[in-house]
Amino acid sequence: SAKGLKDYYAAYFPIGVAVNPRMMQNGPESALILAQFSSMTPENAMKMGPIHPEENRYNWKDADAIVQFAQQHGLKVRGHTLCWHNQIPPWLFVDSTGKQVSRDVLLARLKQHISAVVGRYKGKIYAWDVVNEAVPDGGDALYRPTKFYEIIGEDYLEKAFQYAHEADPAALLFYNDYNTENTVKRERIYQLVKKLKDKGVPIHGVGLQGHWSIHEPTAQQLDESITRFAGLGLTVQITELDVSIHAKQHERQEAAATAKSEFTNELNDRQAAHYAMLFKVFRKHRDKLSGVTFWNLSDKSSWLDNFPVKGRKDYPLLFDQNYQPKKAYSAVVNF
Numbered sequence: 001s002a003k004g005l006k007d008y009y010a011a012y013f014p015i016g017v018a019v020n021p022r023m024m025q026n027g028p029e030s031a032l033i034l035a036q037f038s039s040m041t042p043e044n045a046m047k048m049g050p051i052h053p054e055e056n057r058y059n060w061k062d063a064d065a066i067v068q069f070a071q072q073h074g075l076k077v078r079g080h081t082l083c084w085h086n087q088i089p090p091w092l093f094v095d096s097t098g099k100q101v102s103r104d105v106l107l108a109r110l111k112q113h114i115s116a117v118v119g120r121y122k123g124k125i126y127a128w129d130v131v132n133e134a135v136p137d138g139g140d141a142l143y144r145p146t147k148f149y150e151i152i153g154e155d156y157l158e159k160a161f162q163y164a165h166e167a168d169p170a171a172l173l174f175y176n177d178y179n180t181e182n183t184v185k186r187e188r189i190y191q192l193v194k195k196l197k198d199k200g201v202p203i204h205g206v207g208l209q210g211h212w213s214i215h216e217p218t219a220q221q222l223d224e225s226i227t228r229f230a231g232l233g234l235t236v237q238i239t240e241l242d243v244s245i246h247a248k249q250h251e252r253q254e255a256a257a258t259a260k261s262e263f264t265n266e267l268n269d270r271q272a273a274h275y276a277m278l279f280k281v282f283r284k285h286r287d288k289l290s291g292v293t294f295w296n297l298s299d300k301s302s303w304l305d306n307f308p309v310k311g312r313k314d315y316p317l318l319f320d321q322n323y324q325p326k327k328a329y330s331a332v333v334n335f
């Protein structure tokens with residue numbers, strides 16, 4: 001039938017997909033996007049390194065192409081991401097002599113960057129991942145010791161949200177992170193976001209990335225995460241969903257050496273059952289959940305190919321390497 005994911009879920013939440021600009025030029029891929037999805041997130045094109053490679057030069061080409069495609073076809077766009085410690089351009093933290101910049105200089109640069117990027121797409125991007133992954137996985141600290149944190153201090157987060165809000169007051173602003181079902185990390189993220197909320201910082205949502213596997217999370221863990229963050233009076237989105245066939249996220253490194261990468265019938269069934277469970281929980285929380293975005297389009301190419309093991313393939317999405325719906329697709333739409 002002509003029905004796609006977006007149609008089955010029209011009464012629930014937008015269904016999104018992470019994209020790169022090459023997909024807009026690729027017939028089968030752009031057709032699949034249009035048939036199935038109602039929202040897009042640029043996988044890399046709006047990150048600071050790609051979009052702002054030199055202090056006085058922006059590279060708008062890829063991001064523009066994605067936003068233009070979305071506008072033309074009536075899809076929503078989530079912006080990703082304004083302040084992250086990865087994919088950083090080499091100039092950001094140093095002056096022309098290579099010396100680390102001061103707090104004031106870095107704040108000015110952050111403001112310039114956020115104003116320019118958010119301002120360019122004002123009214124065209126409905127939600128932004130403003131700060132990404134600011135909380136560490138282990139240790140005792142609340143803040144990940146990034147350059148932003150070291151040079152500016154903990155208020156870099158509220159500044160980033162303020163700059164984004166000034167540039168587009170109508171955009172929904174998110175804090176986005178992974179491993180949100182780990183109770184220790186979940187509570188840290190909760191504390192961090194609560195601090196922002198209590199201070200009156202313009203933050204509207206929490207993004208649960210959703211880089212999961214067939215072994216995680218449980219329905220209860222997911223239920224607890226969504227409920228906990230929504231309890232702050234914020235909307236919740238699943239921003240980077242995929243279900244790896246390999247070991248649990250935090251065990252993947254250790255299990256990597258022995259893991260096979262064949263997509264057997266058994267794995268196909270287990271993955272379908274896992275996706276069915278996840279979407280059942282998502283639907284239950286439709287009042288708290290305002291979007292679900294998949295991280296990549298099909299098993300033809302995923303960031304999980306080669307991660308964390310070079311040469312190892314993964315099969316984490318709803319469409320196979322020939323763009324055909326898998327068992328997991330049926331599991332998600334037959335409810």
Ligand code: G3I
Pocket residue numbers: 043044086087132178209240303
């Ligand atoms: O664009 C360059 C290309 O010019 C160069 O020739 C090539 C050689 O390695 O690299 C290309 O850049 C790569 C880029 O993806 C585009 O393909 C980078 O090396 C590679 O590191 C980058 O990986 C991205 C990763 O974030 C970076 O940390 C993945 O595509 C992207 O899916 C992934 O997404 C992140 C989210 O933003 C945040 N949450 C976790 C998620 C998964 O890691």
